[in-house]
Amino acid sequence: MSTIFGIPAPAFYGQLLIGLINGSFYALLSLGLAVIFGLLRVINFAHGAQYMLGAFAAYLLLGYAGIGYWPSLILAPLIVGVTAVVIERTMLSRLYNLDPLYGLLLTFGLALILEGVFRYWFGAAGQPYSPPSQLTGAVNLGFMFMPIYRGWVVVASLIICLSTWLLIEKTRLGAYLRAATENATLVQAFGVNVPRLLTLTYGLGAALAAVAGVLAAPIYQVSPLMGSNLIIIVFAVVVVGGMGSILGAIVTGYMLGVLEGLTKVFYPEASSIVIFVIMAIVLLIRPAGLFGREE
Amino acid sequence: MRVLKKVLFALSCTVLAPSAYAQQASDNVVKIGILNDQSGVYADFGGKSSVEAARMAVQDFGGKVLGVPVEIVNADHQNKPDVASSVARQWYDTEKVDAIMELTTSSVALAVQGLSKEKKKITMTTGAATTDLTGKQCSPYGFHWAYDTHALAVGTGGALVENGGNKWFFLTADYAFGYSLENETSKFVKSKGGQVLGSVRHPLSANDFSSFLLQAQSSGANVIGMANAGLDTANAIKQAAEFGVTQGGTRLAALLFTLAEVKGLGLKAAQGLTLTEGWYWDQSDENRAFAKKFMEKTGRMPNMIHTGTYSAVTQYLKAVQKAGTDATEPVAKLLHEMPVEDVFAKNGKVLPNGRMVYDMYLFQVKKPEESKSEWDMYKQLSKVPGDTAYLKAAESGCQLTQ
Numbered sequence: 001m002s003t004i005f006g007i008p009a010p011a012f013y014g015q016l017l018i019g020l021i022n023g024s025f026y027a028l029l030s031l032g033l034a035v036i037f038g039l040l041r042v043i044n045f046a047h048g049a050q051y052m053l054g055a056f057a058a059y060l061l062l063g064y065a066g067i068g069y070w071p072s073l074i075l076a077p078l079i080v081g082v083t084a085v086v087i088e089r090t091m092l093s094r095l096y097n098l099d100p101l102y103g104l105l106l107t108f109g110l111a112l113i114l115e116g117v118f119r120y121w122f123g124a125a126g127q128p129y130s131p132p133s134q135l136t137g138a139v140n141l142g143f144m145f146m147p148i149y150r151g152w153v154v155v156a157s158l159i160i161c162l163s164t165w166l167l168i169e170k171t172r173l174g175a176y177l178r179a180a181t182e183n184a185t186l187v188q189a190f191g192v193n194v195p196r197l198l199t200l201t202y203g204l205g206a207a208l209a210a211v212a213g214v215l216a217a218p219i220y221q222v223s224p225l226m227g228s229n230l231i232i233i234v235f236a237v238v239v240v241g242g243m244g245s246i247l248g249a250i251v252t253g254y255m256l257g258v259l260e261g262l263t264k265v266f267y268p269e270a271s272s273i274v275i276f277v278i279m280a281i282v283l284l285i286r287p288a289g290l291f292g293r294e295e
Numbered sequence: 296m297r298v299l300k301k302v303l304f305a306l307s308c309t310v311l312a313p314s315a316y317a318q319q320a321s322d323n324v325v326k327i328g329i330l331n332d333q334s335g336v337y338a339d340f341g342g343k344s345s346v347e348a349a350r351m352a353v354q355d356f357g358g359k360v361l362g363v364p365v366e367i368v369n370a371d372h373q374n375k376p377d378v379a380s381s382v383a384r385q386w387y388d389t390e391k392v393d394a395i396m397e398l399t400t401s402s403v404a405l406a407v408q409g410l411s412k413e414k415k416k417i418t419m420t421t422g423a424a425t426t427d428l429t430g431k432q433c434s435p436y437g438f439h440w441a442y443d444t445h446a447l448a449v450g451t452g453g454a455l456v457e458n459g460g461n462k463w464f465f466l467t468a469d470y471a472f473g474y475s476l477e478n479e480t481s482k483f484v485k486s487k488g489g490q491v492l493g494s495v496r497h498p499l500s501a502n503d504f505s506s507f508l509l510q511a512q513s514s515g516a517n518v519i520g521m522a523n524a525g526l527d528t529a530n531a532i533k534q535a536a537e538f539g540v541t542q543g544g545t546r547l548a549a550l551l552f553t554l555a556e557v558k559g560l561g562l563k564a565a566q567g568l569t570l571t572e573g574w575y576w577d578q579s580d581e582n583r584a585f586a587k588k589f590m591e592k593t594g595r596m597p598n599m600i601h602t603g604t605y606s607a608v609t610q611y612l613k614a615v616q617k618a619g620t621d622a623t624e625p626v627a628k629l630l631h632e633m634p635v636e637d638v639f640a641k642n643g644k645v646l647p648n649g650r651m652v653y654d655m656y657l658f659q660v661k662k663p664e665e666s667k668s669e670w671d672m673y674k675q676l677s678k679v680p681g682d683t684a685y686l687k688a689a690e691s692g693c694q695l696t697q
Binding site (some may be wrong): 130 | 342359502509513537542559
C-alpha cells in the first residue's frame with residue numbers, strides 16, 4: 001500500500017476530505033464576519049450566537065410547527081436575519097460614530113445573553129436533529145465512508161460562498177455597498193440610503209451564520225454552546241485571511257480546515273491550537289492578513 | 296417602653312439562641328459547597344442539577360444539623376483547576392465553607408482535594424472519575440463517591456471483552472481523567488488476553504471526531520474505547536454511526552456514559568450501547584419516588600452523579616450529627632466507619648483510602664420501540680459487585696493504607 005508522509009494513502013485522503021468538510025463551516029462563518037466587518041467596521045462577536053440561533057430555529061420549527069429541514073434552510077436564516085436587523089436598528093447603529101470597541105462589547109454582551117438564555121431553557125447537552133431523509137446514509141468511496149450529508153455541506157457551502165462573493169463584487173447592489181464603505185457621505189449625496197444598506201448588510205451577515213447553523217444541526221447536536229466552541233477559530237480565520245477580505249475569508253476557511261485535519265493525524269494534541277499558531281505567524285509576516293491590503 | 300422591651304427580648308433571643316443550642320458547630324452554620332461545571336461539556340452530566348440534589352438532601356434531613364441551619368453554596372469552575380482552586384480557597388478562608396462536594400472533572404477534583412488536604416477540610420467527590428483521588432494522591436479527608444475509572448473499566452470494558460471485543464483502540468480526552476480511564480481499561484483488557492492497538496488523544500470538547508474515528512477504523516480494532524465523557528462521547532458516537540464505523544462491525548465502548556448523555560443523544564443513535572452506572576431511576580419503588588421528586592425540581596431524571604451527590608451530602612450530615620461537631624477530624628473518622636445506606640447505595644462501605652464501595656450495574660440502552668416513556672432508556676444486564684468493581688485499598692497505591 002502506498003503511503004503519504006508515512007501514513008497509508010487511503011487514510012490520508014480521508015483526512016483531507018474531513019478537513020474540507022470542517023473548512024466549509026469555517027468558510028461560511030468567516031464569510032459572514034468578513035462581510036459585516038468589511039462594510040460596517042463592526043467586529044461581530046454575536047456571530048457564534050447567531051449561528052447557534054440558526055440551528056435552534058431549525059430545531060424549534062421542526063418541534064413546534066412540524067417544518068422540516070428544507071424549508072428551515074430558508075426560514076431559519078430569515079428569522080435570524082430579521083432579529084439581526086432589529087438589533088442593528090435599535091442598538092448597533094447608535095455606535096457607528098464611537099470607537100469600534102463599543103460595537104465589539106455590545107455584540108459580545110448580546111452573545112453571552114443569548115447563550116445564557118438558551119442554556120437556561122435547553123440545558124447544555126444538546127438536542128438531536130436528524131438530517132433529511134434524502135441525505136441520510138453514506139457512500140463507500142473505497143478509501144472511506146463518506147456520509148452523504150457531509151458531502152452536501154461541502155457543496156452547499158461552496159455555492160453560498162461563491163454567490164455571496166459574486167453579489168458583492170459583481171452586482172450593482174454590491175457596488176453601492178463597497179462605495180458606501182469607501183465614502184458614505186458621497187454615496188448618500190447620490191441619493192443612496194446608506195443606513196438602510198448597512199442594516200441589510202448586518203442582516204445578511206447574520207443570515208449567513210444562521211445558514212451555517214442549520215447545516216451544522218444534523219452533524220453536531222443543537223446546543224447552546226455550539227457557537228462559542230467555533231467562534232474563536234473563525235475569528236482566527238478572518239484575521240489570517242485579512243480583516244474584511246471576502247475572498248480571503250473563503251479561501252482561508254477551507255485551507256485552515258484542511259490543515260487542522262492533517263494536524264489531527266500527525267499530532268492530534270496540537271489540533272486545537274494549530275490555527276492560532278498559523279495566525280501568529282501570519283500576523284508577524286503579513287500584519288494585514290494573507291488577502292488583506294494595508295491601509 | 297413595653298414595646299421596646301419586647302423588641303429587645305426578641306433580638307436577644309435570636310442572637311443567643313443558636314449559640315445556646317450549638318456549642319459544637321463552628322460559626323453557627325454548616326456550609327457545603329457544590330463546585331462543578333455548570334456551563335460546559337459536563338453541565339448536564341452534573342451541573343445545576345447536582346446543586347438541586349444537594350438542596351434536596353438538606354431538605355430531607357430537616358434543614359438543620361446540631362440545631363444550626365445547613366446551607367448549600369455553589370459555583371461554576373469551568374473545568375479549570377485554577378478557577379476551582381481560587382473558589383475553594385475563598386470558600387474556606389472567608390466564607391466558612393465546611394466541605395466541598397461534587398467536583399466534576401478529574402483535574403479539578405485532584406486540585407481541590409489537594410488544597411483541602413492542606414487546609415484540613417473534607418471533600419466528597421461524586422462527579423470526577425480518576426482513581427488517583429483514592430490512590431497516589433489520596434487524602435485522609437478526601438472521599439470518592441458514585442464511581443471511578445476502575446469501576447467503569449471492569450463494568451463496560453469487561454462486558455465487551457467477554458463478548459469477543461479483544462482488539463481495542465482508544466479515543467482519549469487529553470487530561471487526567473482520560474489517561475486514567477484509558478490506563479485502567481487497557482490493564483483490564485490485557486489481563487483478559489486482549490490487545491490494545493493504539494490510542495489518540497483529543498482536546499476536551501473537540502466537537503469533531505471524524506478524523507480520530509477514521510484513525511481508529513484504519514487500525515483494525517474491533518472495539519473503539521471512548522475514554523472521554525459528556526458531550527464529547529455523545530458527539531463521537533453520533534459521528535461513528537455517520538461514518539459507517541459501526542456498520543463495519545466495530546463496536547463502541549462508551550466507558551463513561553450516563554442517562555443525561557443518552558437523553559441528549561436520543562435512543563435512535565444510542566441504542567444497544569453498554570454502559571456502567573451505579574444507579575437508575577427505574578430500579579425500585581424507592582428510586583422512582585426519589586426520581587419523581589427530582590424531576591419536579593429540575594425537569595429531568597437524575598443519573599448516578601446527581602443521586603450520588605444527594606447521598607454524599609446526606610452521609611456528611613449524618614456524620615456531623617453523630618459526631619456532635621462539624622470539626623474535620625472526627626467527622627472524617629466517622630465517614631470512614633459508618634455504613635452507607637440510603638436511596639443511592641445499599642450496604643455501602645468506605646475503604647481506608649476514602650473510596651465508597653457499593654454495587655454497580657451494567658445497563659444496555661433500549662431500542663426506541665422498547666421504550667415506554669420519555670426516560671425509559673435502560674435495561675439492566677447484570678450487577679457488578681462492589682468488591683469487583685473497585686480496587687482494594689491495599690492495591691490502590693494510597694500511602695494512608697500502607
